[in-house]
Amino acid sequence: MLLIIACYCLLTRKPNQFPPGPKFLPIVGNINILRHIKVLKFHHLLWHHISKLYGPVVGLKFFHKYVVIVSSKEAIREVYSRDELNGRPDGFFFRVRTFERRLGVVFTDGHYWENQRRFSATTLKHLGVGKFSMAKHIENEAEELIKEFFNKAENNESFYMHSAFDISVLNLMWVLLKGERFKLSDQRLIDLVAAVHKNFQVLDMSGGILNLFPFIRYIIPELSGYKELVDTMRPIWDFLQQEIEKIEENFNPQTEPKCFIEAYLKEIQNHKGVESYFTYEQLHGICIDFIQAGSETTANSLGFAILYMLHHPKIMKKVQVELMSIVGVNTLPKLSDRPKLKYTDAVISEVQRCANIAPLGIAHRAVTDAKLDGFLIPKDSTILCNLYSLNMDEKNWKNPTEFMPERFLNDDGDLVYPDYFIPFGMGKRRCIGENVAKSSLFLFFASTMHTFTPYCIGELPSLTGIDGISLAPKPFKVLLRRRF
Template sequence: MIFQAFFDCMNFTSWFLLSFVLLILSDVIRNRRPRNFPPGPWALPLLGNVFTGVDYKTMHELAQKYGPVFSLRRGSERMVFVAGYKMVKEALVSQLDSFVDRPIIPLFHAVLKGLGISMSNGYLWKKQRKFANTHLRYFGEGQKSLEKYIEVECNFLCEAFKEEQGRPFNPHYIMTNAVGNIISSVVFGHRFEYTDPSFRKILELDNDALLLAGSAQTQLYDAFPGLMKYLPGPHQTVHANYREIMTFLNREIEKHQEEWNPDDPRDFIDAYLSEMEKKKEDPRAGFNTETLLACTLDLIEAGTETSSTTLRWALVFMINYPEIQEKVQAEIDRVVGQSRLPTLTDRPKLPYTDAVIHETQRVGNIVPLGLPKMASKDSTLGGYFIPKGTAVTTILSSVLFDKNEWETPDVFNPEHFLDSEGKFQKRDAFLPFLAGKRVCIGEPLAKMELFLFFASLLQHFTFRPVPGKMPSLEGVLGFNNSPEEFRMQAVPR
């Protein structure tokens, strides 16, 4: 009788409210913070901390409040963040076997589907990364040296700058094309002219996608992919851009398939096609055209965007700090002169130039957060319990600006990388490429590119601001931290 009376008095509104209360209680119970889990701000039922921006400045503030290991909740997923050199080193080096795997990141999973190098795991990841490392070295250093590729491209880039005749111009896509041509030569077997409209469009699409990937609206997709995929927003633009990029890359692969000669591999794609034949009996290794497409995207992005963004930051810093620019040029003039381009053998004799490049990477803070990893087993970090499957993100910007590691962390100061005798010195807290097993696959190439492009440009040009328009030192935060668009003058020396 009591239950019958209860049901009789319930109307639609009452049932709705009861259902909502039960849903909230279920969420609270199901998503209770695990025992000894890293602390963090209070999370809304169902939504979690979706209104807390996942950008490096907010992460720095949360680290100050909750400590170097803290957590957030996005929807029903808990995420752990690690700040400061000491704790990041523990996560990346001391416990490198605990945090190797990559969690599913819905925004990028829709594109790569867990294939390729950056987003894959386990046996497939090991085989793909090993193959990429081996063949990048072979095509870069065996038949033709990467240094030769870069030297040729330095000439093209300097000529393009000279054609501006000291007039104001935006160097963004000339720089990106030049850097992209190095990895393109290795992967595709050819470069692209700076006037090539198809490649220019791909560079623009990729730049826009990476910019939008860091927006708060796009991050909602990662929290609620099942719902957001049906709604308009920047995540739709990201996916549309990548579809067009993949179409471009697939055309390159199809050309290689038509011309492929297994006895004469010309580049990475040719070598991969040969490996597909060899690995037919090992499907778990993932050597197929779908994975080749994902690997090609990984390599082109890893070999283009980060290095070109770093070089644009270098120009911004040289324009804003002309006294540093003059010291770099004086060192290059003294060691190299004007009769030849700088080479890698000059690097040990150009410590100040090398220091400026490293300080550009530090202050430019190109990848503040990077891609998260996932605890492959129940682990402990900073005294906190990290359950298996938890996403863990290292805040690289907190390392590059760690007050305990850098004398003047908030100042552009090349002296950070020079000892008392003016010789170049490495710094343990310099981790722009990450560390451990997931260290950036393009690190060796990036180091060569940054030195040779930067030294060649400073050898040939003095960079000045457009009168009354000094380039901003504030970055534009997307997936990367890039300079605001700027125009400059490249005055031949």
């Protein structure tokens, strides 16, 4: 009996100064709390519920892995700003997408990540990110999108609006990666985007059971999620393989690179024969990161933006009035108009806050034992920053569940962004494509609102999204009516 008691105490004991949380069960830890997802429907709502019970820093254990949920603005900002908490989780689940290796820039850390991020940021800047040339790409893509919408409006054609921006958003990333765009009707891109959406819905930022016990993929490949994860990644792998091979056929390392892939291939050539971080596998890994992270959240944000306008027609009308007063008739908005379109920008920010597109951001990892808010975070703990809790905190926002764009405007009508509004993250891990994402999100939304009024087909669609790494709007159809 004493031996049983001793074993029980040992298996349920928490590390000294570990954050508060539910008691550990022997062996499984807190895996039992995941059953609440059946009721709450979303992972971030489960973590929000847990934080209400135990505080802004909560400690959990899933079998042998520690997971820390962080909810307050002070603790989240501290996680984002400290190097020892700025790692990325490792394990089989996070490696599946990059050929079972630790590649890319999203799920890597240390010198490897610093080297690759520095090269990526420098190359993207050289290719025009943040400059006039990229602005022209975004404006041209918006113009092509509006032409597509014109055709549907002229034919009185209803269509699915939740995915209407997908190819346009991906085109902006593809212009940087390969130096060309696809037609909006290109079936390869339509299939690719569908795979990206599905992939984000099967991913779990905590890593799930597959990360804890990779061997179960051989026993229950379907139930473990492994088969679905690989099936959604395969179209992305195949697409990139084909496109990179096309570039290699005519690639000349002596010429100035015209796109990111050429720049990376040139770097591979420059490091040929020596040990280097620059490899073909890493090129694929970075491209996967750019395609997934660079398209998913922006496209979903635009889908939600239209959805919120359907729910708030008075706000939509105010956006359209502002656009007409600044842009005028028979012309499209330009990025140069953005400083004057303050209410439109405020609406986009409020969509990002209310829709919570990336409610948990990207998971962090403690690279060493560290203190957070007075608690000990053991090395290799997975840290989930619940941005949903931040966006819905009554201490930060008045009536947080209400859609009020005015909360981002001061008494003079100027835009204000509180330091707890961080849709693109902060610190060294801040989104590398933030500039492109903000510009495309603004211009695609403004162009659509200025040129058309969307009308719902059938019942007003729900604002509740589909769970995943990023939340996606549920499918909904609209009719567009031209405004001029």
